[in-house]
Amino acid sequence: MTLTPADETLARLIRADLGDDILRPVTERYLEEPRRRFAGHAGLLALPRTVDEVSTLVRLAADKRVPVVPYGGGTGLVGGQVMPDGPAPLVISLERMTAIRAVYPTENTLIAEAGAILADVQAAAEEANRLFPLALAAQGSCRIGGNLATNAGGVNVLRYGNARDLCLGLEAVLPSGEIWHGLSRLRKDNTGYDLRNLLIGAEGTLGIITAASLKLHPRPEAVGTAMLQVASPQAAIDLLSLAHDQLGDGVSTFELIHKQGLQFLTEVLPDVRQPFATQPKWCVLIELGLFAGHAPADALETLYIAADKAGLVGDAVIAQSEAQRMDLWAVRERIPEANRLIGSVSSHDISVPISRIPEFIQHGAKVVAGLGPFRINCFGHLGDGNLHYNVFPPLGRNRSEFDNERQAVKHAVHDLVDAFDGSVSAEHGVGRLKVEDIERYGDATKLSAMRAIKAALDPQGIMNPGAVLKP
Amino acid sequence: MTLTPADETLARLIRADLGDDILRPVTERYLEEPRRRFAGHAGLLALPRTVDEVSTLVRLAADKRVPVVPYGGGTGLVGGQVMPDGPAPLVISLERMTAIRAVYPTENTLIAEAGAILADVQAAAEEANRLFPLALAAQGSCRIGGNLATNAGGVNVLRYGNARDLCLGLEAVLPSGEIWHGLSRLRKDNTGYDLRNLLIGAEGTLGIITAASLKLHPRPEAVGTAMLQVASPQAAIDLLSLAHDQLGDGVSTFELIHKQGLQFLTEVLPDVRQPFATQPKWCVLIELGLFAGHAPADALETLYIAADKAGLVGDAVIAQSEAQRMDLWAVRERIPEANRLIGSVSSHDISVPISRIPEFIQHGAKVVAGLGPFRINCFGHLGDGNLHYNVFPPLGRNRSEFDNERQAVKHAVHDLVDAFDGSVSAEHGVGRLKVEDIERYGDATKLSAMRAIKAALDPQGIMNPGAVLKP
Incomplete structure (x- = not known):
């Protein structure tokens, strides 16, 4: 099915339904991502204020078969937030939906809109003498909707789990434009398939998360x-x-x-x-x-x-x-800041079973040494088996000199991860950067189930096309 | 699409592929469930020993459009394990797949086959000085595959979560017969849609779990x-x-x-x-x-x-x-044993947001009193907001005298739960008992997404027909 670009016709329909204030000029920041691997394009940028507005936007886009790119804080490292080719999409940024709708200290729950900055969610929990344990480098600018869409990790996963483990319920707009009112505050609810976890980690390809019911924890003394x-x-x-x-x-x-x-x-x-x-x-x-x-x-x-x-x-x-x-x-x-200043040849967000980490590090050093005089900075969340395994040029030389080696380094590291029953995307997600990797290393049955689910929920393929799965 | 019964033709094909020992006479225990609300029927009973055998069985059933009922420990309380009507199914019991395949104490992981008894999983963890915290009344006879298929709860959810939260990966056979090799031991793995959590809680309607990689915890001192x-x-x-x-x-x-x-x-x-x-x-x-x-x-x-x-x-x-x-x-x-001996008019496995429990209990007493001279035994996992809210006849009278009131009591309690933003199935699942309840109280968007997913992964509708969703 052919998609069509977000153009003036769609803009008129959107303005007619939602007023003039909903659309904004597409500025550069919506088209960039931190690693500059992908440059996005966009036909329209919409800044909805309510889930109903998100629903209307998606419905109008679906009617016209216009691709939709959901946009959170823009801090993702795998290009899930920018669409570099195909018909220019409608970008829907959640930045005006930032309310902490409610805090329930007795229940250890908090309801936040998808555009809330992670640090603000943490602060709202702290104000109620509770802990929202998701913590990561981008917490001052990433948004909770993006954290959930990518199932973000960070430094407290060992004890408290990933973003997935901190979410009790979602409000979301599916690719049809239908709203799922799923902001459950329940710890136990076995009423059917786990739509929540299906949307979490789907990186905006199955719908747009507009709000979340989050788990809080007691604050350590x-x-x-x-x-x-x-x-x-x-x-x-x-x-x-x-x-x-x-x-x-x-x-x-x-x-x-x-x-x-x-x-x-x-x-x-x-x-x-x-x-x-x-x-x-x-x-x-x-x-x-x-x-x-x-x-x-x-x-x-x-x-x-x-x-x-x-x-x-x-x-x-x-x-x-x-x-x-x-x-x-x-x-x-x-x-990570030092890494950026040095400039890596190739960076890898990987995980392997914890007990195999020592052997992996040993083999990795040999494999990379066989490819060139590289420096390896291997660090990260050992408690979760999640290493940031980054390969750098030798001292005094620039990454650009090794552009031709990048693919070989990446493949060698990922092949090794695969041989160790690991994951080539531990906490950053697939985005557009690793679509081919999951085709290469992923389980064939899982991939075909994923394609079937995508086709079932988004038959026109309008939601974040090109992310996670090939369109 | 019409399904056909598991008959001698299918039996011959199964024996030809997998030998004579795979099929067993269908005895009564595979057709009963603890609450005697449903009496199952079955055309054939297969006891596979490996995931490949499960795959072959499902493939043969799919070829002939024969319904398949996955069978664990048979302890489920909502009739998910017995099919009372329609073409007689092929029952696949996991009871011969009971191996603890591996324990990794350093990683806090354990890999068990679906037929392993929960208590045996707990014991294997204990032997490695670790804790597998899932604990519930049926632990001496329920099987871990069933615990996962129903996302079982129990008495340690407050601290350690549901079965869902204790699982890192699955091996499963999908309705096509394809095997998903997803026994990940990784704490962080963001490579695509969360198929694991989709199968967990799907009560055998999207595939058969054959093994699981489970999270262990440090044993409290x-x-x-x-x-x-x-x-x-x-x-x-x-x-x-x-x-x-x-x-x-x-x-x-x-x-x-x-x-x-x-x-x-x-x-x-x-x-x-x-x-x-x-x-x-x-x-x-x-x-x-x-x-x-x-x-x-x-x-x-x-x-x-x-x-x-x-x-x-x-x-x-x-x-x-x-x-x-x-x-x-x-x-x-x-x-619970005392409850059974007394005999309830209607039992409810419900949850409400924790902070609303007191008000719910107050209202519930009034609502039930309005229906008759009933006794209420309300108890359970307060820390999770999960109450077993069971309604009994007055002292000296028998539940059978109130058969006509059962539906009214159930509806009144479930209506109240719904009004309190609660769940009519907290930890037991939907099975066949609550299919109408989730249609009545469930979110319409979620239900339509569930139907789309079911149709996508099981287009013929062979997997546990009638459970969770209407066929």
């Missing part, structure tokens, strides 16, 4: 953070097991950092305070959130003593103040 | 249990908030019990030790699982003191031994 040198990735995994044995769910964050990341910080962000006088080959950032008067500094001390006895750790820094805690976090959080 | 009298359901909710503030995720179980349940025990199960000399109107069973040397008895004591100060609680029993703990649990766990 006290938080403690430490950076520990570990002998190897295996030692890091053993340290995590030890931490789980001692503290159970009390472990909120467990991040692996390689020396390369620390060196990049020295190289391009020298203002970041280094945690150790001598940069260790591997270290981990651990954060605890504890209750019932249990002091995190003591717990970290106890953990360190046991880990030291087991030969797992070297030096360690246990944050003694909020300022020190922020310093430790800055090391982890500014590594 | 110490467990503590108490029964506390509370002044009202609101006091119970406030007590839960207080417990969360003090102990966070440490609260594993929070069950509400009404005096009626205690009286039923006295009436029909007098051997159950009553927790209090005088039966309180309301009490709660709370269980903590703690780490890091934190003593549950002390934590319960601290909680009790604060709750007492806030006027929330009356008398309390804190278990001082494992025997005492078992006694407290017996009170909660034997109430």
Whole structure:
């Protein structure tokens, strides 16, 4: 079925139904994505204020077979938010739907509109003395609808799960324009197929999320953070097991950092305070959130003593103040910025089963070394098996010199991930960047089921065409 | 499309492909369900040993348009496991696929075949010093495939989530006979639509789960249990908030019990030790699982003191031994047995938003009183908003005298649940019992999406026809 561009005819219909204020000039920022791999185009940009307006927009687009691109905070790293080719789409940005509709502290739930900035959702939860644990680098600008559409991960997945695990219900507009009123605040509801989880992670290809009912958690009484040198990735995994044995769910964050990341910080962000006088080959950032008067500094001390006895750790820094805690976090959080300044040849958001991580890292180093004199910065959410495995040019050289090697590096890393039963898209999603990867590595039965579902819910193929699945 | 019965022609094809041992005589137990609301029929019964055999069976059935009923432990309470009418189906029981294929303690994962008994999965986890937290009354006979197909709940949902939340991946046979190899051990994997959660809770209508990769948790170091009298359901909710503030995720179980349940025990199960000399109107069973040397008895004591100060609680029993703990649990766990012995007019597995529970209970009492001289036993998983709201004949009379009132009671309770934004199927599923309820109370857009998905994945309608959706 051929799609048609969003043009003046559609604009007139939209204005007639929803008024003049709904359409805005398409500015550059709606056509860019952070990694500049894709440049979008658009025929029209609509900024609806209500779910009914979203419904009307989608219905009008569906009538005319006009492609629709849902737009959240624009921070996605896989090009799901920009359509580079085909008939110019109608971009629907949720930026005017930012209300926190309600907070229910007793129920540990909160209802937010899709355009709410993640940090604002966190703040609304905090105001009610609750925790909304989704936390990631882009939290100051990403929007909760996008977080859900991409099933965002971040640094607290180990304890609290992905965006998927933090959602109880959705309000959404399906490709037909029909509204699903599914803002359930229920913890248990077994009334039919799981439409919620189908929309979560579908990256706007099955509908537009307009609001969500979110799970809150009790706020830990006290938080403690430490950076520990570990002998190897295996030692890091053993340290995590030890931490789980001692503290159970009390472990909120467990991040692996390689020396390369620390060196990049020295190289391009020298203002970041280094945690150790001598940069260790591997270290981990651990954060605890504890209750019932249990002091995190003591717990970290106890953990360190046991880990030291087991030969797992070297030096360690246990944050003694909020300022020190922020310093430790800055090391982890500014590594992606350093990566961007250095400029990677190829970046990979991958996961492998946790127990296979050490072997994967070993093999990966060999495979990449076989392709050229690259530097590897491998870091990330060890507790979830999610590594950001990024490959850089040697010191003093530029990524652009290796444009011809990019595909080979990517394929080699992804092939290895596949051989280790891993995922080539751990937390960033498929977007437009990894459509071919999931065709290459994905399960054939799952792919054919996905195509059948897409055709069933979006028979005209208007919703975010080209994302996740080939149109 | 007309389906045809599983007959001798199909039997011959099955035997030719898979040998004589695969088919067994259809005995009574495959045609019954615990509540005796539905009596099934079946043309053939197959007991496959591998996913490939399941695939062959489904393929042959699909070729002949024979309905297929997947069969787990047979413990479901809504008739999802028995097909009472239409062409006699091929029943596929997973009882020979019971292997725990692997346990990965470092990863906190376990891979079990669908026919594994829930208690065996729990035991395999325990052997690796881990916890598989799904726990429910039928755990000695229900099978993990059925638990997933129905998204089972139970007493630990508050802390660990439903069956859905404990599953990382599936191996399944789709209605086409194709095998989905999706036994991921990954905590983060954003490669396309969430087929896993679509099959979970679909009650065998979109395919047959043959194995699952399950999430394990650290085993709490110490467990503590108490029964506390509370002044009202609101006091119970406030007590839960207080417990969360003090102990966070440490609260594993929070069950509400009404005096009626205690009286039923006295009436029909007098051997159950009553927790209090005088039966309180309301009490709660709370269980903590703690780490890091934190003593549950002390934590319960601290909680009790604060709750007492806030006027929330009356008398309390804190278990001082494992025997005492078992006694407290017996009170909660034997109430369903007492209910069965008394014989309910109508039973309801419902949920409402937690903060609306007190109002719901108040209204419910009035509504039911308006219908007749019934006794209400309202109890269950308060922490999840999930109540078992069961309506009984007055003392000395039999449920059969109220057969004519059953529908009116059910409708009145479900109407009220709906008015409170609740669910008429919290943890038991839809099965065949509640197909009309979800048509009546469900969101129209969601229902039409469900039908589209069913038609897309099972165009012939062979998988468990009549369950969840009308055929």
